[in-house]
Amino acid sequence: MKSLTWSLLFFLLISYSGTLRSQDAAKVLDRVYGLDQTLCNGKKYTYFPPAGAKGHQYLLSQTFSNGSITLNGKCYQDVYLNYDIFNQQLLLQFKSETILRNTIEVSKAWLTGFSLGSMNFEFLDLEKEPRFFQVLGAGPVRILYFWRKNLDVDGSVGSFSLTFTRAVRDSYVFTNGQLKPFTSKRSLIKLFDAAHRPEIKSYLRKNKIKIRKASDQAIAEMITFIGNLK
Numbered sequence: 002m003k004s005l006t007w008s009l010l011f012f013l014l015i016s017y018s019g020t021l022r023s024q025d026a027a028k029v030l031d032r033v034y035g036l037d038q039t040l041c042n043g044k045k046y047t048y049f050p051p052a053g054a055k056g057h058q059y060l061l062s063q064t065f066s067n068g069s070i071t072l073n074g075k076c077y078q079d080v081y082l083n084y085d086i087f088n089q090q091l092l093l094q095f096k097s098e099t100i101l102r103n104t105i106e107v108s109k110a111w112l113t114g115f116s117l118g119s120m121n122f123e124f125l126d127l128e129k130e131p132r133f134f135q136v137l138g139a140g141p142v143r144i145l146y147f148w149r150k151n152l153d154v155d156g157s158v159g160s161f162s163l164t165f166t167r168a169v170r171d172s173y174v175f176t177n178g179q180l181k182p183f184t185s186k187r188s189l190i191k192l193f194d195a196a197h198r199p200e201i202k203s204y205l206r207k208n209k210i211k212i213r214k215a216s217d218q219a220i221a222e223m224i225t226f227i228g229n230l231k
Contacts, residue, residue, distance in 0.1 A: 040070070040077055043105035046092050048085065055155070056165030058087035060148055065094045066118055073111035082117055086168060087150045089133060091115055119217070127180055135170075137221040142228035144220055145180065147171040172212075174224070186212045197230045 050058060057063050061084075068082040070093070081094045091107040107115075109131065114123040123136050125145075137144040148170050155162045173180040174192050183189040186205060189212060190198050204210075204226055210219055 040072060040080075040093075042108040042110070043093065046085075046090070046104040046106050048088055048090075050165070051152075051163050054152065054163040054165065058085045058150060058165060060084040060086045060117070060168055065092070068115060068117045070107060070112070071114045072107075074113075082115060084117055084122075084133070084148075086148045087152065087165065089149075091133070127175075127178075134173075135217075137217055138224040138228065140225055140228035142174065142176045142224055144224045145173045145175045147173070183212075186210075193227065193230075197227070200230060201227055 048058070063083075065081040065083045067079060070077045070080060070082070070091070083092045083094070084090075085092055091109075091112070092104050093107050094102055094104045109124060112124045114121065114136075116122070121136050122133050124131055125134055132147060135146040135148065137146070148168055150168055151166045152163050153166055155164050171182065172184065173182050174189070175181075181192045183192060190201050190205075193201060204223065208219065208223070210223055212220075215223075
């Protein structure tokens with residue numbers, strides 16, 4: 002009987018301690034995010050590159066940057082984000098009183114888009130499967146970039162190591178619900194009606210636009226011009 006009593010007391014103590022820890026965690030999240038379960042709905046980020054791998058898995062750098070997320074129609078401003086393009090995961094980082102850094106993978110269940118610095122992305126279900134695309138332009142015709150990295154073997158003589166490739170982008174024109182790939186100025190122009198091609202060529206020449214090297218702003222202005230052609 003005495004053993005049973007002590008067992009019950011131990012169980013109650015553990016349950017109470019767990020409740021306190023849950024309440025403390027809830028208070029931390031409440032202070033940081035207003036206890037918004039939509040934003041905080043994600044699993045802990047646990048990916049670690051292979052030992053000795055060169056480079057990193059992120060789009061720009063290993064540093065988290067100020068950005069915004071749109072989830073279930075609500076935009077969350079001033080959150081710290083990074084984009085793991087090797088695993089295609091959007092990451093959210095926050096600090097608490099007990100954890101220096103806590104990083105989660107943002108749930109894709111209600112995710113529609115995010116911004117990272119000056120870059121805007123949307124989570125779109127267009128062809129093979131839902132993917133993140135950087136979006137340039139806001140009209141009926143837009144440019145979409147899909148960013149990715151690979152982890153390659155460095156086969157140099159006398160050495161063996163793994164290296165993340167540089168960030169690579171696949172370029173598309175998005176129009177009438179379709180993705181149309183292009184890789185050069187010539188292949189881009191061919192995607193549009195023959196009647197508009199002279200005007201597009203003239204615009205590219207006048208503005209000295211090189212498709213592979215042009216800034217995001219220049220490409221956005223270009224596709225807006227093309228989208229307005231009648």
